[in-house]
Amino acid sequence: MSKSTSLIAKLNAINEYEREPIPESKLKGWKKFIGTYAGEHTAGTEFVLGPLFVAHGATAVDLVSGLLIGNILAVLSWAFFTGRIAVKTRLTLYFQLEKIAGSKFTLIYNLVNAGLFCFLAGAMIAVSATAVGIPFNLEMPTLTDVLPNSLGWVLTVFAIGTITTIVAMFGFEQVSKFANIAAPWMIMVFIAAAVGVLPRLGINSISDFWPVAQETIWSGVPLEGQSKFTFWHIMFFAWFCNMAMHIGMADMSILRYAKKWTAGFSTASGVFLGHYIAWIASGILYSLFLLESNNSLTFAPGPIAYEAAGIAGAICVVIAGWTTANPTLYRAGLAIQSINPNWKTWKVTLFVGLFTTIAACFPALVMRLLEFVALYGLILMPLGAVIFIDVYYMDRWGLKSNYALLSGKKLNPAVAFTWVLTLAFCLALNLFAGIEIFFLGLPGWFVAVIAYLLFSKLLQKPITAIPQSKNPLVEKALN
Amino acid sequence: MKNLLVVLSIVGLLFTIIPPFLVFSAVIDPATSKNLMFAGTLIWFTSAPFWLNKKS
Numbered sequence: 001m002s003k004s005t006s007l008i009a010k011l012n013a014i015n016e017y018e019r020e021p022i023p024e025s026k027l028k029g030w031k032k033f034i035g036t037y038a039g040e041h042t043a044g045t046e047f048v049l050g051p052l053f054v055a056h057g058a059t060a061v062d063l064v065s066g067l068l069i070g071n072i073l074a075v076l077s078w079a080f081f082t083g084r085i086a087v088k089t090r091l092t093l094y095f096q097l098e099k100i101a102g103s104k105f106t107l108i109y110n111l112v113n114a115g116l117f118c119f120l121a122g123a124m125i126a127v128s129a130t131a132v133g134i135p136f137n138l139e140m141p142t143l144t145d146v147l148p149n150s151l152g153w154v155l156t157v158f159a160i161g162t163i164t165t166i167v168a169m170f171g172f173e174q175v176s177k178f179a180n181i182a183a184p185w186m187i188m189v190f191i192a193a194a195v196g197v198l199p200r201l202g203i204n205s206i207s208d209f210w211p212v213a214q215e216t217i218w219s220g221v222p223l224e225g226q227s228k229f230t231f232w233h234i235m236f237f238a239w240f241c242n243m244a245m246h247i248g249m250a251d252m253s254i255l256r257y258a259k260k261w262t263a264g265f266s267t268a269s270g271v272f273l274g275h276y277i278a279w280i281a282s283g284i285l286y287s288l289f290l291l292e293s294n295n296s297l298t299f300a301p302g303p304i305a306y307e308a309a310g311i312a313g314a315i316c317v318v319i320a321g322w323t324t325a326n327p328t329l330y331r332a333g334l335a336i337q338s339i340n341p342n343w344k345t346w347k348v349t350l351f352v353g354l355f356t357t358i359a360a361c362f363p364a365l366v367m368r369l370l371e372f373v374a375l376y377g378l379i380l381m382p383l384g385a386v387i388f389i390d391v392y393y394m395d396r397w398g399l400k401s402n403y404a405l406l407s408g409k410k411l412n413p414a415v416a417f418t419w420v421l422t423l424a425f426c427l428a429l430n431l432f433a434g435i436e437i438f439f440l441g442l443p444g445w446f447v448a449v450i451a452y453l454l455f456s457k458l459l460q461k462p463i464t465a466i467p468q469s470k471n472p473l474v475e476k477a478l479n
Numbered sequence: 480m481k482n483l484l485v486v487l488s489i490v491g492l493l494f495t496i497i498p499p500f501l502v503f504s505a506v507i508d509p510a511t512s513k514n515l516m517f518a519g520t521l522i523w524f525t526s527a528p529f530w531l532n533k534k535s
Contacts, residue, residue: 177532178528180531180532181524181527181528181531181532182524184492185491185495185523185527188492188496189495189520191496192495192499192500193499194499195499195503196499196503196512198503199503199505203503204503204505309499309516310510310512310513310514310516311513311520312495312513312517312519312520313516
């Protein structure tokens with residue numbers, strides 16, 4: 001089989017059941033999801049997010065309690081929102097959205113999603129670059145850097161971006177398998193690296209930990225130029241950092257395979273390993289770096305991990321960054337390709353890879369990762385609210401679910417207006433009321449819910465002729 | 480053969496996680512710990528791919 005044929009075969013495999021409910025025989029038990037989520041949420045981002053809490057002056061009490069409550073809320077969101085709807089519909093987010101909002105709207109959604117994927121992949125390429133640059137004594141970026149700080153940095157980023165792009169063009173399946181293999185080892189390295197440096201922080205027994213955590217590691221004092229994080233920042237960030245996946249419904253694609261909606265609780269494995277233990281561990285490493293460098297503003301996960309865990313630590317940063325960047329880049333390519341399915345996948349991925357690599361040269365992408373992750377969830381959240389209402393509440397209001405499918409519309413204006421209005425409302429809260437991005441998701445969700453019901457009430461017209469009456473999906477939706 | 484590979488992988492993970500705890504207990508020095516962790520990494524990545532993710 002030629003390489004191109006093989007690639008097409010792989011893409012076909014990925015597209016399996018994209019436009020139909022998962023058959024009973026393909027359903028999986030909750031154990032399968034524990035492994036999937038544990039691997040997915042221990043990633044390159046963890047090397048950045050944990051330290052950023054330290055940089056933003058989180059206190060130890062706020063961090064431990066904020067992450068605990070925020071992560072519990074995230075798990076509940078996955079189970080009660082995504083899990084229930086995924087099991088009820090057995091469809092991907094994309095197809096469900098297409099039935100509600102129309103094919104043109106889904107195209108716009110895909111493009112926005114692709115852009116966000118590119119920036120996330122770019123941040124992870126930059127994280128890998130900080131580890132690859134160690135042997136070359138590369139000048140590392142600082143917390144306040146926006147532009148590339150040296151030619152060496154640009155060259156390193158381009159080298160990693162090129163490799164990542166080439167692999168994304170030809171080897172998605174292998175990277176996915178490699179990421180699964182690396183996941184158990186990565187979480188070990190996170191924990192090990194943090195434990196190994198405890199004596200250097202003055203922690204020589206378990207009883208020393210909490211006093212040092214409060215006074216030294218998470219002292220509550222933000223670094224120069226960084227805003228102050230409270231319990232609420234941490235709780236809302238932990239809850240909403242994967243908002244696109246749970247309340248935004250992107251993980252319908254995964255949880256539609258679940259036998260029961262309670263499989264959504266399996267996400268606890270991922271969030272408590274990746275967004276609790278790994279964030280605390282990477283925060284400890286960064287705190288030691290700050291202590292020994294006299295609060296240097298340099299921010300480079302690679303050298304920090306290398307200093308704590310040696311070559312294993314540096315390898316962990318490269319692998320964590322790369323295994324996050326690679327599938328993300330691949331998904332961005334697929335999303336862009338949805339504009340015109342006749343475009344060659346490899347050409348699209350090459351273009352996306354170039355754009356992502358250029359973005360990765362700008363350290364601001366890493367330094368503002370907290371804000372970016374929050375923005376990512378916020379932008380996609382309104383569509384999750386639309387799906388929630390459409391699946392559960394349209395009938396009670398005398399409205400039609402799956403309106404685009406039933407009416408034959410390619411763009412359901414009620415969804416488009418809901419998206420724009422919700423984001424405009426969140427932007428206004430941010431600009432005029434000074435509410436930080438981390439807190440906008442909650443009021444935004446309620447606005448999206450109300451807006452979608454009102455716009456649907458105003459804009460839905462009685463369906464007199466069924467334009468796609470021969471379509472079995474329409475018949476099923478009507479029955 | 481698979482059982483042997485699984486045991487080797489577990490040894491690899493133990494080599495990765497235990498040395499830092501020995502540093503914490505002042506049994507070994509950090510340099511030795513880093514070398515052992517690197518050895519654990521090599522053992523893991525040369526054994527786990529042959530059984531993890533493989534359908535039996």
